Amino acid sequence: xxxxxxxxIGVMTSGGDAPGMNAAIRSVVRACNFHGINCKGxxxxxxxxxxxxxxxxxxxxxxNIINRGGTILKTARSPxxxxxxGRKKAFQNVIDNDIDALxxxxxxxxxxxxxxxEKEFGTPTIGVPxxxxxxxFGTDFTIGYDTALNTAVEAIDKIRDTATSHNRxxxxxxxxxxxxxxxxxxxxxxxxxxxxxxxxxxxxxxLFGTLSxxxxxxxxxxxxxVAEGEELGGVYDLxxxxxxxxxxxxxxxxxxxxxxxxxxxxxxxxxxxxxLGIGAVEGLLEGKRNVMAGIRSNNLMFTPFNxxxxxxxxxDQELIRVADILAR
Ligand code: F6P
Numbered sequence: 001x002x003x004x005x006x007x008x009i010g011v012m013t014s015g016g017d018a019p020g021m022n023a024a025i026r027s028v029v030r031a032c033n034f035h036g037i038n039c040k041g042x043x044x045x046x047x048x049x050x051x052x053x054x055x056x057x058x059x060x061x062x063x064n065i066i067n068r069g070g071t072i073l074k075t076a077r078s079p080x081x082x083x084x085x086g087r088k089k090a091f092q093n094v095i096d097n098d099i100d101a102l103x104x105x106x107x108x109x110x111x112x113x114x115x116x117x118e119k120e121f122g123t124p125t126i127g128v129p130x131x132x133x134x135x136x137f138g139t140d141f142t143i144g145y146d147t148a149l150n151t152a153v154e155a156i157d158k159i160r161d162t163a164t165s166h167n168r169x170x171x172x173x174x175x176x177x178x179x180x181x182x183x184x185x186x187x188x189x190x191x192x193x194x195x196x197x198x199x200x201x202x203x204x205x206x207l208f209g210t211l212s213x214x215x216x217x218x219x220x221x222x223x224x225x226v227a228e229g230e231e232l233g234g235v236y237d238l239x240x241x242x243x244x245x246x247x248x249x250x251x252x253x254x255x256x257x258x259x260x261x262x263x264x265x266x267x268x269x270x271x272x273x274x275x276l277g278i279g280a281v282e283g284l285l286e287g288k289r290n291v292m293a294g295i296r297s298n299n300l301m302f303t304p305f306n307x308x309x310x311x312x313x314x315x316d317q318e319l320i321r322v323a324d325i326l327a328r
Contacts, residue, residue, distance in 0.1 A: 014045035018144025020269035026062035027277025046081035107131035135179035136309035137280035139294025139304025187225035257314035
């Protein structure tokens with residue numbers, strides 16, 4: 001199977017970390033070993049390539065990491081890699097380390113960098129989608145999303161306990177700069193009274209309508225899940241406007257924040273990462289490049305970087321209907 005051109009693959013994690021990245025690194029390293037090629041780890045993403053922060057990785061280097069959150073290679077968002085000068089330095093280190101191809105585990109920003117780098121210098125690259133946001137086209141799920149979702153659900157369940165005890169209303173902000181996947185699914189799973197996401201152009205009146213309906217039916221406590229990228233002004237403003245309209249409500253705000261990015265990956269994320277790491281290595285050996293490996297309808301698929309970045313997985317309208325029906 002091995003393409004004779006590829007003797008060494010470099011692997012990095014880039015952008016925001018996501019639980020399951022370690023499982024993906026392990027998979028890349030062991031797939032390389034299986035196919036008799038070398039693997040080098042680039043630490044701190046593209047910045048590590050610029051700074052020549054490169055380490056040899058063998059099957060034992062990745063022992064006992066499949067269950068760990070974060071990334072042993074560390075990660076970064078590199079402003080220097082955005083410059084041509086930075087990318088030239090990075091390419092020199094690709095040559096000096098005899099790296100023939102790259103696997104980049106990250107999100108859309110990381111794939112944009114990979115696409116530009118491959119265009120300029122021709123280093124074959126395959127991406128592996130690692131981001132909690134689930135906002136990458138070409139895969140049903142991104143690595144880290146399932147774990148983040150479950151972390152959010154666990155936290156919101158706890159908030160429900162205290163909200164119920166005090167008859168309070170909570171605005172809970174979950175992550176998702178441009179995408180409402182975490183908000184919509186965690187909101188349904190935790191029985192939220194309303195869910196505000198960037199994909200749906202919510203109006204404050206819709207929120208008030210839902211709250212008034214709940215009030216009429218005798219609801220004493222409420223949880224409103226808000227995606228951080230939602231456009232009505234953020235959780236604090238929403239809480240303020242709501243208090244002005246309903247002074248009788250005792251309102252609190254909780255921002256879950258980076259807690260959603262940490263923790264042990266779920267089984268789904270570990271399996272997804274394991275499949276995609278092997279898929280990326282074997283894709284490179286088969287001559288694929290400038291694509292992202294993903295799983296769609298349980299099949300390994302490769303999507304050109306430009307499509308993975310530009311297109312978007314649509315929010316499931318049926319899920320929005322489910323949320324609306326159940327918020328009574
Ligand atoms: O893309 C993943 C993500 O966690 C987003 O949901 C969030 O908006 C962003 O990263 C936060 O980035 P940072 O960790 O750099 O603050």
